Amino acid sequence: MKRPFRFGAVIRDADSAAAWAAKARRLEDSGFDVLLVPDHLVGPRFAPIAALTAAACATTRLRVGTMVFANDFRHPAVLAKEAATLDLLSDGRLELGLGTGWMARDYESAGLPLDPPGARITRLAEAIHVLKGLWQGGPFSFGGEHYTIGGLEQLPLPVQRPHPPLVLGGGGPRMLRLAAREADVVNLTMRVRADGSGPDTADGGPEAFRRKVDIVRDAAGSRFDAIELGTSVLRIGLGRKPEAWSAANPSAQAGTPQVLAGELTAVCDALHRWRDDLGLSYYVLHNEADLDAFTPVVNRLAGV
Numbered sequence: 001m002k003r004p005f006r007f008g009a010v011i012r013d014a015d016s017a018a019a020w021a022a023k024a025r026r027l028e029d030s031g032f033d034v035l036l037v038p039d040h041l042v043g044p045r046f047a048p049i050a051a052l053t054a055a056a057c058a059t060t061r062l063r064v065g066t067m068v069f070a071n072d073f074r075h076p077a078v079l080a081k082e083a084a085t086l087d088l089l090s091d092g093r094l095e096l097g098l099g100t101g102w103m104a105r106d107y108e109s110a111g112l113p114l115d116p117p118g119a120r121i122t123r124l125a126e127a128i129h130v131l132k133g134l135w136q137g138g139p140f141s142f143g144g145e146h147y148t149i150g151g152l153e154q155l156p157l158p159v160q161r162p163h164p165p166l167v168l169g170g171g172g173p174r175m176l177r178l179a180a181r182e183a184d185v186v187n188l189t190m191r192v193r194a195d196g197s198g199p200d201t202a203d204g205g206p207e208a209f210r211r212k213v214d215i216v217r218d219a220a221g222s223r224f225d226a227i228e229l230g231t232s233v234l235r236i237g238l239g240r241k242p243e244a245w246s247a248a249n250p251s252a253q254a255g256t257p258q259v260l261a262g263e264l265t266a267v268c269d270a271l272h273r274w275r276d277d278l279g280l281s282y283y284v285l286h287n288e289a290d291l292d293a294f295t296p297v298v299n300r301l302a303g304v
Contacts, residue, residue, distance in 0.1 A: 003228060003281035005271065005301040008230075009294075010035035010067050010286050012045045012053075021058035021231065029294045033061075033129040033301040034095055035066040041106040049082050056090035063093040067131060067187070067284060068169055070101030072112065072120065076127035080134040084158045092159035095185070095210070098131075098165035100124045100175075104196030117194050118180060121174050122146070124274060128166070128182050135163040169232075172201055175214055180219035185228045188212045190253070204252030213278045230282025236260040236267065236293050257283065264296050271301060 009032055014020035027035050028031040035055050036046045064086075069079065087094040089278040090303040100120035102108070109116040115123075133140040134154050143148040158164050161285075168179035171191035179186045217224050232255060237260070253259045257274045260267045273281045283293045 001225075002275060003071045003279070004303045005275070006033045006228075006282045007294075007298045007302055008032060008036050008065070008067070008284040009281070009291060010036045010284060011040060011288055012074070013051075014042075014046075017054065017086075020054055022047075022272070024062060026291075027243060028059045031298045032062065033062040034065050034284075036065050036095075036097065038067055039043045039073065040072045040103060041110050042103075049086060051297070052285065053086060053089060054279040056093055063095055063169065064090055064094030068097030068099040068167065070106070071124045071127050072101035072107075072115075073099060076130040076147060077134065077149060077154075079127075080131050081154050083131070083164060084154065084156050087158040087160055087164050088156050094158070094160070094164040095129075095167055097169065097187070098124070098128070098163045098242055099169055101194050102192045107196065108175065110276065114196055117172070117192075125178055125182075127301060128178075131166075132163060135194075148275070162279065171199075171212065176215045177219040179225070180216045180227070185230060186216055187243040187282075187284065188216075188231045188280075199252075203254040204256075206255040209253075209256040209258075210278065224237065227281045228282050229278065230284060231257050231280060232286045233260060233290075233294065234258045234286050236285070236290050236297070238260075260297075264300070267297055268300055271297070 007025055011023050024035055026079055037051050038045055039048050048066050048069060056064050065220055071195055083096050085093060104114055113267040126146050130142055130147055133142060134152065137157050138152040139153045141148055142153050165184040166182065167185040167187060167190050168183035169187035169188040170176045170179050188209065190199040191201050213229065219226055257271065257280055260270060271283065285291065
C-alpha cells in the first residue's frame with residue numbers, strides 16, 4: 001500500500017512577524033504539509049518554539065515541526081512540556097523532529113562540550129524514553145546514565161495521542177537503527193562527521209542511500225510498514241543540469257532523491273520511482289531559495 005506524498009519546507013527566518021506569517025500562509029496555500037525550522041545556536045535562524053507557535057497561529061491546516069531539535073540543547077523534561085503546549089495551541093499539528101545535535105560551531109560558540117557520536121546517540125535514546133513517558137500522562141520516573149526523572153507529572157498532555165509524530169533523521173547505522181525502533185518518520189540523510197564539521201561526502205550516492213533503507217527495514221522488523229520514510233531535497237534544478245547548481249558539491253548525492261534535476265515531469269516521475277522502489281513518500285525542501293522551483297512539484301503530487 002503506497003503512502004500519499006507529503007511535502008515540507010525548512011524556513012529559517014523572516015524580517016517581521018507579518019513576513020513570517022506570510023511565509024507560513026504561502027506554504028499552506030501552495031499545498032505543502034509542514035513548515036519546519038532548524039535548531040542551531042549560530043546563524044540567522046529563528047528559535048523553534050516561538051517560530052512554530054507563530055506559524056501555527058497564522059495558519060489552519062499547515063503542520064509545524066522541527067528539522068530537528070538538538071537534544072543536547074535542552075533537557076527532555078523541558079522539551080516535553082514545550083512540545084505538549086505547542087501541540088495543544090496548534091490544535092494537534094506538531095511534528096517533533098529530534099536529533100543529537102551535531103554542528104561543531106554551535107557547541108564551540110556556546111561553550112558546550114561536543115561528545116563523541118556514541119555518547120550523543122545514547123543520550124538521545126534516553127531522551128526519547130523520557131519524552132514518551134511524560135506524554136503518557138500520570139507520574140513518570142526514569143533512571144538512566146544521562147537523565148533521572150522522579151515521579152514527574154506534566155500537564156497539558158499533547159492533543160495527538162499517544163504523542164505527536166516523532167521524526168528522527170539519520171545517516172549512520174546506529175542512528176538509523178534508533179530511528180527504526182522509535183520514530184514515526186525517518187528522514188534519511190548523509191552521515192555527519194564525528195567532529196561536527198559537516199556531512200561525510202564519502203557516505204553519498206545511490207548505493208549508500210539504498211543501504212540506509214535496508215538498515216531501517218532490518219531494525220524496524222514488523223513495524224517497518226508503519227514508518228513514513230522521507231528525505232531532504234538539498235537542491236532542485238528544474239531545467240538545469242546538476243553541474244549548473246551553485247550549492248557546494250551536490251554531486252555527492254547525485255542519483256538520490258536529495259538531488260532532483262530535469263523538468264517538472266521528470267522530477268515527478270523520479271519521485272514516483274523512489275516511492276515504488278524504496279517507499280519514500282515524504283520530501284522536505286531544505287533551501288528556501290528553491291521554493292519557486294519546488295512548488296509545482298508539490299502542486300502536482302501532494303496527497304497523491
